[in-house]
Amino acid sequence: MSNTSNDAKLVRMANQIATFFHSQPAETRAPGVATHINKFWEPRMRRQFFDIVDNRGGAGLDPLVLDAAPLIRRPAAENAGEHASAN
């Protein structure tokens, strides 16, 4: 489902978040990254994120992002077949 250019973009976004938290007090860094991703990333993005972490050894991700990964909420299984109900 994901292609490399989109992966690169996602990695870049995650690393940008980590870059900000690198300069914050040590104990807030990993939780800061995780909270941010939990709050703002749609499940599809988090799914793609975990695909990179789980299946591709987190290639390209800042070590701080990997530290934060256990604190990031895993999205529910894909709802591809799920149909919206009217109303």
Add this chain to the structure above:
Amino acid sequence: MNLIKEIDFGTPASKSEKMVTLTIDGREVTVPEGTSIMRASMEAGIEVPKLCATDMVDAFGSCRLCLVEIQGRAGLPASCTTPVAPGLVVSTQTPRLKDVRRGVMELYISDHPLDCLTCAANGDCELQDMAGAVGLRDVRYGYDGENHVKARNDGALNIKWQPKDESNPYFTFDPAKCIVCSRCVRACEEVQGTFALTIEGRGFDSRVSAGMHEDFVSSECVSCGACVQACPTATLQEKSVIEIGQPEHSVVTTCAYCGVGCSFKAEMRGEELVRMVPWKDGQANRGHSCVKGRFAYGYSNHKDRILNPMVREKITDPWREVTWEEAFAHVANEFRRIQYQYGRDSVGGITSSRCTNEETYLVQKLIRAGFGNNNVDTCARVCHSPTGYGLGQTFGTSAGTQNFDSVEETDVVIVIGANPTDGHPVFGSRLKKRLRQGAKLIVIDPRRIDLVKGPHIEASYHLPLKPGTNVAMLTALAHVIVTEGLFDERFIRERCDWSEFEDWAAFVSEEAHSPEAIEALTGVSAELVRGAARLFATGGNGSIYYGLGVTEHSQGSTAVMAIANLAMATGNIGRPGVGVNPLRGQNNVQGSCDMGSFPHELPGYRHISDDATRDIFEKLWGVKLNEEPGLRIPNMLDAAVEGTFKGIYIQGEDILQSDPDTKHVSAGLAAMECVVVQDLFLNETANYAHVFLPGSTFLEKDGTFTNAERRINRVRRVMTPRNGYADWEVTQKLAQAMGLSWNYTHPSEIMDEIAATTPSFALVSYDYLEKMGSVQWPCNEKNPQGSPIMHVNGFVRGKGKFIRTEYVATDEKTGPRFPLLLTTGRILSQYNVGAQTRRTDNVVWHDEDRLEIHPHDAENRGIREGDWVRLASRAGETTLRALITDRVSPGVVYTTFHHPDTQANVITTDFSDWATNCPEYKVTAVQVSPSNGPSEWQIEYGEQARQSRRIAGKLEAAE
């Protein structure tokens, strides 16, 4: 309905708290000290005749009509320039006054044309009124003497006569009707602050002149309309009044252009709009306006406006006009099909920051309750989303902290990444007024904006930093304030978390953050930075105003936090005259954010994962809401290219022109199966649409806009929607077609729902707004009058939070291929993507985007003024004409994005703010080279746009 006529008190109100009592015409009157006798009389209901006085400008005392007699004082003092004093006994009407006034009027009328019946001001002329008031029956001097009225005197040319100046597209200047009261000159100086008008000559030769005896459009005049409003005769007259006649009723409404949110009277004759006049009681604009709100409304009747719904199978097909029912059924079927085929999350929508709160609320409700996901976003994504994040983290709310009136009490102002005289002109004028009274100004901007030096204003410091170095600069200012001990310890201990402050203070004190250390990054001398920091910390009430030059960077959110840190460190929060003031771009961008337009937030900025908040809406809407955040605009486009996002409903936004990296946007749109655009015109995004739903203008619907100061202002319908439906009705009918049982009969019912679900709007209703005029949220039991100033008794989050702001250079770097930095902005006469203003006479001032380039960079490249140049970045290239100016520093180029044929966003990249994905519009590495004309891409794009605007059975529509 009546024509609203505000009372003209003749002179401005006095702010003194000391009261003075005097007697006028036998009535005891008590007014604030410093009030003029003229104003005191008017407050007692006694109208002293006047011509040169009006309460929008200071008293001048030239017309000699407002004379009064004061017991015990000799002579006949002018009531406009004579202040009240305790115990005065004033007579406004005595035999002597009557004679003198009549004599004065005789002189005026002896040099004034007597064409009242055919004059455009007939019925709205103060000269006519005064002739009546003083009982003028005869002009003993006759009309044959020296005059400015007749082109010829007894067959000979009259050198004192001047023809009418019709150069301005919106108003005329007829010197023959001028009584030289100077009201226009003073309005231009005192209200607008442009100083474009003057009185030339002396005595009988005196006359009003634009610039150096130029016509209006060639002069410095910015066409704000203040002079026209001030003119007591038909000398300065709206062309629309000349064409149509005097209005018969008026309705107060809110301008649909920028985030200042000016109140206007829409003056009507039947359903025809005669003119828009700024409303004196408007709390944001206090009776002032700019060229856009005052005059540029003609787009509502422009021939390009689309009035019928249209559908097409493929975007290469011509459009086919259909009935509304067909259009709604088509959209509902398509969205249901797509969701069935690709999953519930494969569709979404974009709410409009130009539409009303009520309309925005409905679009996000349709997406959350009807589509069953949270894929909703709004144009704030690309402008002030970092403000929401940055201020939310530090203060606990994204709200700007002040009202606009606050500027009247400020002593030192930082303007960073904003150009108020162009982008927020009415606020710009209010700021300039305060600067002329002595407030100090610090401008932090790569470009020498007009505020840096203008008539009677000059910034104490201009820090022309390199684009992309805001965080380094703001942190260096903090470095100076902390290391020199200029911070406000009492405020910080009382209101902020002291240990967080200590952590932050240690961080900013590091040598790496000193002005000297960052000089090489910003290109600004350390001495200037130190001076500016000292001024801001010690100059009294300090306020910070900022715009998209702060937010639209990869460190946009960090810069907003740095601004908040500065305000807290200097104790400049929680009272008038101080604060952090985001200048919002569009009329209702504040409102669209308030209304839950972001994919992670329900109305009132409550996170979608919060069970209690979801519960409120689930109960009311009778649906289960998705607790996961949805996709943001750039994420939607990524998902579309990837194949998981297939349908979008876009109300009133032109993402193809306004969003960065045009090629990526078009690829995303082209990958979708159903793109629905609701707009006034076939905008650029509509080139990729399958369904077009015609929109309505702000004149055609009821609702509310919320401006940059959180002020909820009423928008009132003054004419029937030409397309048949107001935008909220279109969304409702679409929702009904999708099976939702909505049944709103008026936008007030939508506001009631907002108030019932959103604590910060708890007391807001149309009845309450009718009573209060307008209110600033939060408006609830705790703040029944609304909240002009935030954080008065402490921060919303409890303790103010200092956050470290480490500067990180953007990845967008100059190099041998792209050695210059491009930054973008806007211009006074045009608005955003220009869809509205380009369809008005405002094109007189700006009919194309130009590339500003420093003479040094131009010479190196062999570029002359006006030459076509090629502007290229790693994202794309375009061509436009060069404007050579030292307003930009060497190494920096600048352009606007108002015209689709330039498409500046072909150049901008997909880099964005780390926290919010707000695009980095303000920094792009580019190369500029001479060119022969439009790029291949522009030609292709132009042809594609032309093809995609074809409507079956109609002649090709012009852009």
